[in-house]
Amino acid sequence: MKKKKKRGGQLEYHLMMAPGMIFLIIFSFVPMFGIIMAFQDYSPAKGILGSDWVGFDNFTYMLQIPDSMKILRNTLVIAVGKIIFGTLVPIVFALLLNEIRLKWAKKSIQTIVYLPNFLSWAVLAAVFINMFDFHGPINNFLQALGHDPIMFLGSNDWFRSIIVSTDVWKGFGYGAIVYLAALTGIDPGQYEAASIDGANRFNKLVHVTLPGILPTIMLITALNLGNILNAGFDQIFALYNPIVYETGDVIDTYVYRVGLLGQQYSFATAIGLLKSVVACILILSANELSKKLTNMRIF
Amino acid sequence: MSMRSKTFGSRFADVCIWAILLLLTALCILPLLNMVSISFSDRVAAQANEVGLLPVNFNVSAYQVLLGDAQFWRSFMISVERVVLGTSLNLLLTVLLAYPLSKNKREFNARNIYMNLLIFAMLFSGGMIPAFLVVKELGLIDTIWALVLPGAVPIFNVILLMNFFKSIPASLEEAAIMDGATKLKVLFKVYLPISLPALATISLFSIVGHWNDYFSGLLYMNSVSNYPLQTYIQQLNIDATKITDVSQLKALASLSNQTLNAAKIVVSTIPVLLIYPFLQKYFTTGLVIGSVKE
Numbered sequence: 001m002k003k004k005k006k007r008g009g010q011l012e013y014h015l016m017m018a019p020g021m022i023f024l025i026i027f028s029f030v031p032m033f034g035i036i037m038a039f040q041d042y043s044p045a046k047g048i049l050g051s052d053w054v055g056f057d058n059f060t061y062m063l064q065i066p067d068s069m070k071i072l073r074n075t076l077v078i079a080v081g082k083i084i085f086g087t088l089v090p091i092v093f094a095l096l097l098n099e100i101r102l103k104w105a106k107k108s109i110q111t112i113v114y115l116p117n118f119l120s121w122a123v124l125a126a127v128f129i130n131m132f133d134f135h136g137p138i139n140n141f142l143q144a145l146g147h148d149p150i151m152f153l154g155s156n157d158w159f160r161s162i163i164v165s166t167d168v169w170k171g172f173g174y175g176a177i178v179y180l181a182a183l184t185g186i187d188p189g190q191y192e193a194a195s196i197d198g199a200n201r202f203n204k205l206v207h208v209t210l211p212g213i214l215p216t217i218m219l220i221t222a223l224n225l226g227n228i229l230n231a232g233f234d235q236i237f238a239l240y241n242p243i244v245y246e247t248g249d250v251i252d253t254y255v256y257r258v259g260l261l262g263q264q265y266s267f268a269t270a271i272g273l274l275k276s277v278v279a280c281i282l283i284l285s286a287n288e289l290s291k292k293l294t295n296m297r298i299f
Numbered sequence: 300m301s302m303r304s305k306t307f308g309s310r311f312a313d314v315c316i317w318a319i320l321l322l323l324t325a326l327c328i329l330p331l332l333n334m335v336s337i338s339f340s341d342r343v344a345a346q347a348n349e350v351g352l353l354p355v356n357f358n359v360s361a362y363q364v365l366l367g368d369a370q371f372w373r374s375f376m377i378s379v380e381r382v383v384l385g386t387s388l389n390l391l392l393t394v395l396l397a398y399p400l401s402k403n404k405r406e407f408n409a410r411n412i413y414m415n416l417l418i419f420a421m422l423f424s425g426g427m428i429p430a431f432l433v434v435k436e437l438g439l440i441d442t443i444w445a446l447v448l449p450g451a452v453p454i455f456n457v458i459l460l461m462n463f464f465k466s467i468p469a470s471l472e473e474a475a476i477m478d479g480a481t482k483l484k485v486l487f488k489v490y491l492p493i494s495l496p497a498l499a500t501i502s503l504f505s506i507v508g509h510w511n512d513y514f515s516g517l518l519y520m521n522s523v524s525n526y527p528l529q530t531y532i533q534q535l536n537i538d539a540t541k542i543t544d545v546s547q548l549k550a551l552a553s554l555s556n557q558t559l560n561a562a563k564i565v566v567s568t569i570p571v572l573l574i575y576p577f578l579q580k581y582f583t584t585g586l587v588i589g590s591v592k593e
Contacts, residue, residue, distance in 0.1 A: 012482040013410075016398060019391075021416070026429070026437075027434075027450075029420065031426070031429035031430045032423070032424070032425045072544060083426075093320075094318050096319055099312075099313070109320055113324060115575065116327055116331075118507055118571050120511035121513070122532040123532060126535065127563075127564070130337070130561075133348070136385075173327065192478060216519060233514070235583055238536060255428070256427060265428050269319055269429060271428055273426060276426060277423075280422045
């Protein structure tokens with residue numbers, strides 16, 4: 001009797017899973033089979049089943065062309081920059097905001113700095129193309145200081161810095177939320193004890209606050225490390241132009257340009273496959289790392 | 300803290316903290332205000348880059364022209380349609396997946412198999428080209444479904460809601476089952492009403508995600524008239540970024556209608572600004588509670 005009832009429940013669970021799983025099969029798992037294109041010379045006319053097999057030719061070709069080193073370097077430089085500054089700035093901001101006692105001021109600041117995170121890169125690209133324009137506000141400011149204007153978005157010297165800084169600009173407020181939550185979790189007794197020991201504000205920061213949010217910092221950093229091959233497609237694609245391919249072309253933009261626009265389906269799938277494998281390994285290791293370091297994990 | 304003695308050092312620190320915070324806040328809002336000011340400015344002043352934080356010769360002519368721009372509104376409505384369809388589907392599938400997954404292995408044998416499949420799908424993908432070919436083979440190109448179906452299951456949201464469901468006391472469910480309720484009824488009558496904050500958080504994430512995405516429009520729409528709003532906006536930027544030398548840049552700057560483009564950008568952000576206050580109420584708690592497990 002009891003067993004029968006349990007089985008009924010199981011079937012209901014499977015039925016509930018079914019609609020979502022059907023979508024996952026079609027749009028996530030079927031494309032995974034498309035990966036075999038990476039080992040073919042895929043031609044749309046012949047289809048996946050009829051195209052010629054070429055083994056690892058697409059991968060060896062990847063190693064031979066100079067573009068590969070360039071896009072790998074760009075991807076890593078941009079991603080590492082984003083990880084470093086995208087971690088530091090939110091922490092510093094959260095620590096500063098935590099010192100504010102005026103409730104309404106704190107709320108207003110938060111409302112404003114969270115906002116950019118909810119705007120699209122299409123819109124923000126328009127905003128930044130205007131700001132960084134040759135005749136735009138930033139160059140006007142530089143000229144007032146006696147500087148020559150700079151063609152920021154058409155300059156290989158500046159492009160990566162602009163990508164990193166605008167990304168930090170967009171996300172630092174939102175990124176600070178987890179740290180602010182961690183800060184409120186610190187036991188006030190620790191601050192009182194530190195005060196009794198004669199600690200000033202700086203001492204408290206170093207000996208109470210920072211150790212208090214360290215697990216959160218490590219968790220977030222570990223998870224960010226898993227993203228090291230994602231330099232941020234939407235942002236770069238919205239901001240770049242042919243002049244800055246040299247420093248701005250990353251794996252995903254290259255796959256789109258060469259693969260879809262250039263119709264080199266097999267070659268681009270091979271690049272995408274390598275990226276997916278490496279990213280998967282990195283994220284799983286990051287998850288394990290954060291479990292070890294902080295006892296927290298995402299999955 | 301109120302007993303903190305106000306030494307000179309501490310006061311100085313306060314001044315620095317306020318200064319840095321106000322600077323950061325200003326940096327976040329000023330570029331956006333500049334865009335709003337341009338949209339309300341005189342065309343000539345905008346082209347001469349004379350607009351700062353306040354409009355020059357305030358007028359709404361750009362918005363008047365925008366009202367008659369059929370393609371803009373067509374794209375706007377495609378985005379609205381996408382948000383409604385996409386968010387409803389996301390929400391329904393998230394709820395249906397999260398509930399069985401919130402059960403332990405004893406209650407639902409296959410739970411871990413499904414969970415691993417979901418995590419695998421989240422971490423690993425066939426990449427852009429195979430995904431594109433699947434959508435193409437299904438004949439979805441140039442239809443609204445190409446924007447809605449490929450992202451139908453937001454796996455991260457499923458995990459968020461699953462963790463929320465786990466925190467609901469089992470006794471509530473047992474009581475309902477005693478009264479003869481089916482699992483589906485338990486989900487909709489018991490779980491969902493007490494999960495409103497979590498549901499609000501994930502639906503707002505879905506709304507913003509669908510509204511802001513510009514790339515799938517570019518990928519899956521052949522005809523420009525089918526572009527959703529953000530793709531339409533991104534195409535406006537292309538004129539300004541597809542430059543090969545400085546002289547071309549100058550020529551383009553005088554061609555493009557800056558005030559009209561600015562007005563389009565401002566209008567395209569209004570929906571996000573409208574839901575932002577509701578969003579903020581929930582995401583601070585929703586995000587922290589659901590995302591991390593010990």
